[in-house]
Amino acid sequence: MAVKVYGFIGSNAVYRVLASLYEKNVDFEFITVNMAGREHKRPRFLARNPFGQVPAFEDGDITLFESRAITQYVARKYADKGTELILKDPIQMAIQTVWMEVENQKFDRASWKLMEIAMGRVRGGPELVAEYEKKLSDVLDVYEARLKENKYLVGDSFTLADLHHQPNINFLMSTRVKRLFESRPYVRAWVTDILSRPAWLKVMALSPW
Numbered sequence: 001m002a003v004k005v006y007g008f009i010g011s012n013a014v015y016r017v018l019a020s021l022y023e024k025n026v027d028f029e030f031i032t033v034n035m036a037g038r039e040h041k042r043p044r045f046l047a048r049n050p051f052g053q054v055p056a057f058e059d060g061d062i063t064l065f066e067s068r069a070i071t072q073y074v075a076r077k078y079a080d081k082g083t084e085l086i087l088k089d090p091i092q093m094a095i096q097t098v099w100m101e102v103e104n105q106k107f108d109r110a111s112w113k114l115m116e117i118a119m120g121r122v123r124g125g126p127e128l129v130a131e132y133e134k135k136l137s138d139v140l141d142v143y144e145a146r147l148k149e150n151k152y153l154v155g156d157s158f159t160l161a162d163l164h165h166q167p168n169i170n171f172l173m174s175t176r177v178k179r180l181f182e183s184r185p186y187v188r189a190w191v192t193d194i195l196s197r198p199a200w201l202k203v204m205a206l207s208p209w
């Protein structure tokens with residue numbers, strides 16, 4: 001099998017890559033990295049990702065890291081398979097790039113901190129929680145307006161712009177932050193839609209808990 005994903009089940013960045021592979025119906029081998037044993041900081045893994053983080057990815061001769069770069073490679077390399085995750089029209093693609101940037105630069109920054117607090121990795125006093133809930137709320141207000149006019153972030157079809165959100169939203173829906181998604185009707189409908197996609201359910205089925 002040519003495609004290999006290195007990571008661990010439970011990593012949101014790894015989930016992003018797996019979701020893209022399932023959407024494209026691309027077979028892959030999953031290689032578990034022993035994070036507790038610090039395997040990701042050893043030379044063999046650092047040759048795949050010099051930043052010592054998962055995921056790392058191989059497809060034949062190419063080795064990649066950074067989950068969003070990997071999903072874009074998967075979408076382009078396997079363009080003729082599964083869901084069309086990247087739009088061909090240059091104007092549509094430009095709009096898609098805008099929303100992928102929004103996810104990475106705005107949504108991820110606010111939601112990542114709230115996940116870290118929920119996991120107990122960052123000590124989150126009430127002021128810090130309120131600060132980041134406000135940041136996320138401001139982003140979701142923009143999403144609510146966008147999703148009122150469009151079923152998905154780019155238009156009528158599900159793309160990587162939506163897929164990139166799945167891991168963080170899925171996690172936060174099991175925390176008190178859930179209310180920020182549920183109180184916005186168009187965001188709520190979009191969340192229900194993207195988290196019930198068969199490819200995402202396959203990612204979730206990998207988790208033993």
Ligand SMILES: N[C@@H](CCC(=O)N[C@@H](CS)C(=O)NCC(=O)O)C(=O)O
Nearest residue numbers: 011012013052053054055066067068
């Ligand atoms: N921007 C990177 C983030 C990767 C990342 O944060 N990976 C985490 C697991 S979700 C990790 O490897 N953490 C271990 C470490 O940083 O030492 C991506 O999207 O691939």
